[in-house]
Amino acid sequence: MNKVFIITGTRKGLGKQLAEYYLSKGHKVVGCSRGEASINHVDYSHHSMDVSDEEAVIQLVRKTKKLHGRIDVLLNNAGIASMNHITITPGKTARRIFDTNFMGTFLFSREVAKIMMRQKHGRIVNYTTVATPLRLEGEAIYAASKAAIENFTQVAARELGQFGITVNAIGPTPVKTDLIKNVPADKLESLLNRQAIHRYGEFKDVLNVINFFINDESDFVTGQIIYLGGVVG
Amino acid sequence: MDRQEILKIVLEAVSEVGEDEDKDILQNPDESTRLYGGANGNLDSMGVVFLVTELEESLSEKLGIDLTLADDRAMSQRNSPFKSVKTITDYIMMLLKEKQENS
Numbered sequence: 426m427n428k429v430f431i432i433t434g435t436r437k438g439l440g441k442q443l444a445e446y447y448l449s450k451g452h453k454v455v456g457c458s459r460g461e462a463s464i465n466h467v468d469y470s471h472h473s474m475d476v477s478d479e480e481a482v483i484q485l486v487r488k489t490k491k492l493h494g495r496i497d498v499l500l501n502n503a504g505i506a507s508m509n510h511i512t513i514t515p516g517k518t519a520r521r522i523f524d525t526n527f528m529g530t531f532l533f534s535r536e537v538a539k540i541m542m543r544q545k546h547g548r549i550v551n552y553t554t555v556a557t558p559l560r561l562e563g564e565a566i567y568a569a570s571k572a573a574i575e576n577f578t579q580v581a582a583r584e585l586g587q588f589g590i591t592v593n594a595i596g597p598t599p600v601k602t603d604l605i606k607n608v609p610a611d612k613l614e615s616l617l618n619r620q621a622i623h624r625y626g627e628f629k630d631v632l633n634v635i636n637f638f639i640n641d642e643s644d645f646v647t648g649q650i651i652y653l654g655g656v657v658g
Numbered sequence: 659m660d661r662q663e664i665l666k667i668v669l670e671a672v673s674e675v676g677e678d679e680d681k682d683i684l685q686n687p688d689e690s691t692r693l694y695g696g697a698n699g700n701l702d703s704m705g706v707v708f709l710v711t712e713l714e715e716s717l718s719e720k721l722g723i724d725l726t727l728a729d730d731r732a733m734s735q736r737n738s739p740f741k742s743v744k745t746i747t748d749y750i751m752m753l754l755k756e757k758q759e760n761s
């Protein structure tokens with residue numbers, strides 16, 4: 426059966442690849458990013474908006490419900506990172522990271538959950554990072570914003586479990602996208618060395634975990650955080 | 659926006675939740691029907707959550723109004739806007755007025 430997906434951050438990177446993958450499987454995808462759409466497909470609609478804009482999130486979710494009649498899967502993929510020592514991190518940057526990563530995840534989850542609760546079915550997948558369990562130096566704000574997402578995921582799983590909604594999170598290792606293009610190579614190398622399996626993550630690794638979480642058979646799997654590469658939380 | 663129209667939507671939503679929760683008193687509500695809080699409240703906190711989602715959807719579908727009824731006082735025993743049919747109708751009217759003033 427084809428499903429209705431909302432995927433945030435679909436202009437590029439993992440979000441774009443995921444949207445294209447699910448479209449190729451015959452599903453409907455509603456995506457968003459601050460920039461214009463980079464996907465052209467009959468079953469794709471794009472909203473140019475910031476995930477921390479509450480009004481815009483409400484509009485997107487309601488329009489999706491009107492257009493497709495339901496929402497099966499929410500992938501809270503949009504995210505930004507910034508590497509810096511805490512002593513030289515501007516307050517404005519910290520706020521922007523929390524707004525995008527945490528507030529975006531919260532607002533989309535809140536609005537979509539209301540619809541999923543009435544359907545008595547739904548899958549929400551949030552995004553964390555191995556930087557959080559590894560307490561990576563230089564990523565304090567990014568890791569903290571993802572730690573907030575992890576805790577939110579676990580509480581949301583409890584609040585929404587009785588309605589047939591599962592809420593889980595994937596924690597990728599470095600995957601070669603624009604997100605990490607400014608991270609120095611030696612930093613990435615030393616991070617890979619802290620993993621159980623010392624290689625970059627790939628799109629297929631992320632996809633595999635997401636497919637597991639959103640599978641119909643995974644209705645007893647919720648509040649879980651799966652890190653790639655053998656990193657342990 | 660006409661208060662009567664909003665009241666009608668609130669009454670329908672309360673009765674819908676009353677049916678789901680199998681509570682007679684909520685199935686035939688009037689303006690004085692008690693909802694959340696106090697000794698004679700008819701809704702528990704999950705009931706408020708259901709009512710909010712029901713109301714937001716009806717307001718959007720029937721009147722084309724997109725509101726979020728989230729409120730920090732929702733679960734307050736004393737000042738919750740979800741105390742009764744009357745308070746929730748007044749609360750929606752207030753949000754609508756605010757929205758109009760901001761646009």
Ligand SMILES: NC(=O)c1ccc[n+]([C@@H]2O[C@H](COP(=O)([O-])OP(=O)(O)OC[C@H]3O[C@@H](n4cnc5c(N)ncnc54)[C@H](OP(=O)(O)O)[C@@H]3O)[C@@H](O)[C@H]2O)c1
Binds near residue numbers: 433458459476602
């Ligand atoms: N790549 C990695 O190594 C890695 C590792 C661990 C976790 N992750 C997580 O994986 C997710 C995807 O990352 P990625 O590697 O694909 O990053 P990316 O290539 O930088 O893509 C980020 C996407 O999010 C959108 N976006 C950013 N800020 C937004 C905002 N405020 N509102 C709406 N859309 C916004 C961007 O589009 P616009 O610029 O048009 O807004 C873009 O489509 C993120 O949550 C990230 O934290 C990635």
